[in-house]
Amino acid sequence: MLASEKEQLHQDVVMFAENCASHRSGLLPVLQHIQREYRHIPAEAMQEVADAFNIHPAEVYGVVSFYSFLSTKRKGKFIVRLCKTISCDLAGKNGIATQLENDLGVKFGQTTPDGKFTLEYTHCLGMCDQGPAMLVNDEVYSKVTLESVTDIIESYIRKSGAHVTQGGAE
Amino acid sequence: MMGGRKDLVIFSDIEIESALKKAANRAPGEVIREIRESGLKGRGGAGFPTGVKWDLAAKADGERKFIICNADEGEPGTFKDRVLLSDYAEQLYAGMALAAYSVGAKEGIIYLRGEYEYLLKGLIATRKVVRGKNLLGKNIAGKEGFDFDVYIHLGSGSYVCGEESALIESLEGHRGEPRNRPPFPVTMGYLECPTVINNVETFITALHIAAKGAEWFRAFGTSKSTGTKLFSVSGDCLRPGVYEFPMGITVAALLKEAGGENAKAVQVGGASGRCVGRSEFESTLAFEGIPTGGSIIVFGEHRSMLGVAKNFMEFFVEESCGQCTPCRYGTTTLLEGIKMLENRKCSMRYLRELISLGESMQIASKCGLGQTAPNAFISILKNFKHEIMVGKQTEQAIQGE
Numbered sequence: 260m261l262a263s264e265k266e267q268l269h270q271d272v273v274m275f276a277e278n279c280a281s282h283r284s285g286l287l288p289v290l291q292h293i294q295r296e297y298r299h300i301p302a303e304a305m306q307e308v309a310d311a312f313n314i315h316p317a318e319v320y321g322v323v324s325f326y327s328f329l330s331t332k333r334k335g336k337f338i339v340r341l342c343k344t345i346s347c348d349l350a351g352k353n354g355i356a357t358q359l360e361n362d363l364g365v366k367f368g369q370t371t372p373d374g375k376f377t378l379e380y381t382h383c384l385g386m387c388d389q390g391p392a393m394l395v396n397d398e399v400y401s402k403v404t405l406e407s408v409t410d411i412i413e414s415y416i417r418k419s420g421a422h423v424t425q426g427g428a429e
Numbered sequence: 430m431m432g433g434r435k436d437l438v439i440f441s442d443i444e445i446e447s448a449l450k451k452a453a454n455r456a457p458g459e460v461i462r463e464i465r466e467s468g469l470k471g472r473g474g475a476g477f478p479t480g481v482k483w484d485l486a487a488k489a490d491g492e493r494k495f496i497i498c499n500a501d502e503g504e505p506g507t508f509k510d511r512v513l514l515s516d517y518a519e520q521l522y523a524g525m526a527l528a529a530y531s532v533g534a535k536e537g538i539i540y541l542r543g544e545y546e547y548l549l550k551g552l553i554a555t556r557k558v559v560r561g562k563n564l565l566g567k568n569i570a571g572k573e574g575f576d577f578d579v580y581i582h583l584g585s586g587s588y589v590c591g592e593e594s595a596l597i598e599s600l601e602g603h604r605g606e607p608r609n610r611p612p613f614p615v616t617m618g619y620l621e622c623p624t625v626i627n628n629v630e631t632f633i634t635a636l637h638i639a640a641k642g643a644e645w646f647r648a649f650g651t652s653k654s655t656g657t658k659l660f661s662v663s664g665d666c667l668r669p670g671v672y673e674f675p676m677g678i679t680v681a682a683l684l685k686e687a688g689g690e691n692a693k694a695v696q697v698g699g700a701s702g703r704c705v706g707r708s709e710f711e712s713t714l715a716f717e718g719i720p721t722g723g724s725i726i727v728f729g730e731h732r733s734m735l736g737v738a739k740n741f742m743e744f745f746v747e748e749s750c751g752q753c754t755p756c757r758y759g760t761t762t763l764l765e766g767i768k769m770l771e772n773r774k775c776s777m778r779y780l781r782e783l784i785s786l787g788e789s790m791q792i793a794s795k796c797g798l799g800q801t802a803p804n805a806f807i808s809i810l811k812n813f814k815h816e817i818m819v820g821k822q823t824e825q826a827i828q829g830e
């Protein structure tokens with residue numbers, strides 16, 4: 260982490276902690292904020308949070324490791340989450356999954372080398388009547404097709420000016 | 430998107446402001462009595478009588494009380510709360526205020542699943558509108574001392590956090606691990622204060638009851654399961670979507686409405702529910718029949734039911750909090766068993782052991798997740814043993830091509 264980032268992080272954590280009088284109910288909101296800003300929860304952040312809330316860093320780690328939307332590993336700028344639960348499976352999510360791997364050049368669970376995209380599976384997104392469904396960060400896409408899924412990814416590439424290597428996953 | 434009938438209970442017209450005014454002009458005990466008499470049971474799955482829950486919280490000791498809306502909707506195949514949260518949020522806030530008035534709570538929380546973050550903007554905008562109409566805030570509906578407001582908490586991707594004690598743990602900044610009960614949330618919930626936790630649909634239904642009366646509500650449904658229910662229908666049918674039907678509708682009648690008459694099986698109640706075969710299509714969907722939070726997944730003739738069981742079990746292996754052994758060990762062992770069945774490597778003796786393991790999980794698991802995790806597997810085996818043990822299995826497990 261850069262020194263300036265560290266200072267910003269410290270200020271953010273202190274602000275969140277003050278807002279909830281260092282009560283633990285403020286823990287998830289602050290962790291969600293850190294995840295959003297830094298795309299993961301770095302070790303330094305866990306220490307900061309532990310200090311601000313007067314708990315052991317192991318407690319913070321315990322919480323971070325429990326929730327699937329929090330991670331200690333840095334995620335891509337865009338997290339693509341494809342629903343793998345039953346109704347989307349019936350609606351043909353396998354084909355979409357292959358297409359996503361080919362378009363992004365990574366397997367599920369991986370992040371593109373340029374750090375732009377992380378590809379993940381998720382469970383039911385509450386879009387079962389319009390599957391296959393997926394999330395890109397907090398945008399939801401339903402009834403995705405082999406064509407539209409590519410267009411969706413393209414639109415994010417354009418948004419970020421990202422260059423993603425084409426070609427199949429190894 | 431809204432299927433079929435729109436005008437029964439939940440999707441019927443309502444004057445929200447006058448509904449809340451009407452309630453605020455009665456004593457809180459009167460409002461609770463109306464809800465009790467309506468026979469309304471919780472719409473989140475477990476079916477606890479709502480009026481009884483509110484009454485317990487009203488009578489519980491505590492200066493500070495909370496009203497929590499469970500908007501964690503994580504059960505596979507359920508999406509009706511998503512529709513309510515996006516299109517009926519005003520009624521949700523008013524329904525929560527109704528509960529607050531009844532039990533004497535000043536603070537409310539919506540626990541919104543992280544996957545629904547895209548609904549947050551709309552919910553916040555609607556909250557502003559609702560505050561403007563004085564349905565949240567101070568002296569609500571003109572009633573002196575009726576103060577209540579709602580804060581929205583975002584989840585972080587965990588199915589078990591929909592279980593009410595895990596939800597409280599999560600709100601308090603802990604891992605979402607279910608607690609031992611008792612004590613129940615109505616006496617010792619969030620921050621150890623008396624807390625009412627209800628499903629989104631429950632709050633909205635209660636608002637309609639407060640407006641139109643218990644008797645009106647009881648005219649729908651059956652004597653043991655009063656009123657209507659929202660059903661989220663997906664899978665192999667022509668018209669998937671959210672439907673409102675009176676409680677007690679048969680599986681067959683529902684399939685007809687949704688264009689799924691050719692189904693060979695229906696999963697009622699999501700991953701934690703059970704698989705219903707054709708011979709049971711005349712059964713009713715109700716607390717005394719097949720109970721459900723409303724998830725209906727339709728399977729056509731060509732689907733591999735073992736593939737379906739596998740998809741559900743993978744879900745539970747990943748979502749188990751791992752706190753207790755029957756669930757942690759049971760879900761992984763059952764998944765291994767399903768893979769053995771897939772490879773034709775499972776002896777009948779071992780299959781019987783797996784079923785008995787599933788039955789132990791139903792009894793010995795600490796929370797509803799582990800208690801219900803074996804249901805789909807056991808009911809699919811019961812209905813489709815021949816297909817699984819003898820029948821031709823398609824190479825592509827579920828997709829059936």
Ligand SMILES: Cc1cc2nc3c(=O)[nH]c(=O)nc-3n(C[C@H](O)[C@H](O)[C@H](O)COP(=O)(O)O)c2cc1C
Pocket residue numbers: 470471472473474475476477499500501502503504588589590591592593594626627628629631796797798
């Ligand atoms: C594993 C598990 C997950 C649950 N998920 C939800 C959920 O997403 N939404 C919900 O309303 N209830 C859920 N419940 C039920 C809640 O524990 C609780 O009974 C319900 O919110 C009470 O509200 P109701 O009485 O209005 O139904 C879940 C239960 C279990 C065991």
Ligand code: SF4
Pocket residue numbers: 589606607748749750751752753754756757794795796797798799800
């Ligand atoms: S039954 Fe499963 S989810 Fe529930 S407490 Fe036990 S391990 Fe956790």
Ligand code: FES
Pocket residue numbers: 342343344345346347348382383384385386387390392505506507
């Ligand atoms: S199964 Fe994919 S959104 Fe529900």
